[in-house]
Amino acid sequence: MLQYPSAWLQNASLGETIACELRLRIINGTIKTGETISENWVASEFGTSRSPVREALKTLSSEGLIRLERMGAVVVGLDVTDVEELYDVRFLIESFAQQRLAQSDVTGLLGCLQRIVDKMELAMKHNDAVEFSYQDLSFHETIITAANHNRILHLWKSIRPIVMTVMLLTTDEIFSKGEQKLHSVIDKHYTIMKGLESRKRDVIEQVVREYFADSRKTLHSSIPGRTS
Amino acid sequence: MLQYPSAWLQNASLGETIACELRLRIINGTIKTGETISENWVASEFGTSRSPVREALKTLSSEGLIRLERMGAVVVGLDVTDVEELYDVRFLIESFAQQRLAQSDVTGLLGCLQRIVDKMELAMKHNDAVEFSYQDLSFHETIITAANHNRILHLWKSIRPIVMTVMLLTTDEIFSKGEQKLHSVIDKHYTIMKGLESRKRDVIEQVVREYFADSRKTLHSSIPGRTS
DNA sequence: AGGTTCTAAGTTGTCGACAAGTATACTTGT
DNA sequence: ACAAGTATACTTGTCGACAACTTAGAACCT
Structure with a gap:
């Protein structure tokens, strides 16, 4: 599995790091289209609080990779x-x-x-x-x-x-x-x-x-x- | 001065409300291009905590109306x-x-x-x-x-x-x-x-x-x- | 059994607090 | 007067907590 070039995340905030990692996982299919991911799940997945996760999810939403709904974010993905x-x-x-x-x-x-x-x-x-x-x-x-x-x-x-x-x-x-x-x-x-x-x-x-x-x-x- | 149709913000979160209001102020020139606004300033302006402000600023940044920098957000605006x-x-x-x-x-x-x-x-x-x-x-x-x-x-x-x-x-x-x-x-x-x-x-x-x-x-x- | 209400677990939105870093202003030494 | 270093106020990034709301399921009534 291709890894994300860690050098690019050197000066990045936790939020950006999470966004990049999630983006990669969504695009390469590790996280599948249709799944719903919650802020708590992502937070525990990366061992952080919800604040940077919220930032990451908002980023991914503005890119169209996920759709923010009332309960959980639905993964849109890229086919x-x-x-x-x-x-x-x-x-x-x-x-x-x-x-x-x-x-x-x-x-x-x-x-x-x-x-x-x-x-x-x-x-x-x-x-x-x-x-x-x-x-x-x-x-x-x-x-x-x-x-x-x-x-x-x-x-x-x-x-x-x-x-x-x-x-x-x-x-x-x-x-x-x-x-x-x-x-x-x-x-x-x-x-x-x-x-x-x-x-x-x-x-x-x-x-x-x-x-x-x-x-x-x-x-x-x-x-x-x-x-x- | 034209007001924002308040009916559109009925079910909106504080973050969205702040984003809409700031967007209007930036576009109509109340907040001028080149100014830098800080999260604390916006928060006190709207009487909220920084969390919804952060969300709003991220929204406005993804729309290109402001530019998020290390200290404060620089207003780009629309001429x-x-x-x-x-x-x-x-x-x-x-x-x-x-x-x-x-x-x-x-x-x-x-x-x-x-x-x-x-x-x-x-x-x-x-x-x-x-x-x-x-x-x-x-x-x-x-x-x-x-x-x-x-x-x-x-x-x-x-x-x-x-x-x-x-x-x-x-x-x-x-x-x-x-x-x-x-x-x-x-x-x-x-x-x-x-x-x-x-x-x-x-x-x-x-x-x-x-x-x-x-x-x-x-x-x-x-x-x-x-x-x- | 079927439908309804209530409970409980889970979710997001918002808050206040703290740490780390940065630009400004001040002080101090020459 | 001026340069350098220091103090200080202010900024963002992150955290944990709480309230309001949604959903699913269990218990209960008919």
């Missing part, structure tokens, strides 16, 4: 359909961001992206799936940030923890499928950069559309299905 | 640019939803929408701005819900409180500008319905684009500017 919907949203956000960048000067941005892709290739050589997925995430986050649109950036931040967790799981799977798959992932990022460089709206639109359509195809086994 | 960005996001969401509905049978949906527009006309006659804005909100929410896309619906729910508050303020202003403006608002909703009825993607796209482009123009005085 394959939900992850596809997540990619729909990612496409909407990134497509919007890149369209916005089509008019600007992107040379500085392209430099940043190149550095990130370099780190991805390094992570591939070191067989470091966690680092690889993190740089993958950074790549897209850098683009969205560059678009300079507060609300869109906020939208991204609201789905970011889920996207990160899903990428952690799927990237781990890609690593197990050999190096060729990894090279194709990196190539896809170069394609995006070329799209940005062209500064043509229709080219960009097509490139981004293909990117996410392709990403969708490679996730069907690390995510639990509806009937798990 | 005119931010509201325009909000309309960008609304356009993205609703455009996606309506494109999705272009393929489905929408007769049932159109019936619902007609009933809502009827209520809007009634609210106009009764000079009830609160009811009018609420039905306006319901109109768009009904469309988004009908698209049957969990993630998009969740996105909508995450911006819904802000949209509702902004609509409350702007609608109040439209009411003060006389009946003609109100008729044109209602007409815009009929235009959307006709777009949906056509079931043609390009027609729908154009209609929705025009709707939000037009809505943007009518908000420049109820929202405080950057320098207020």
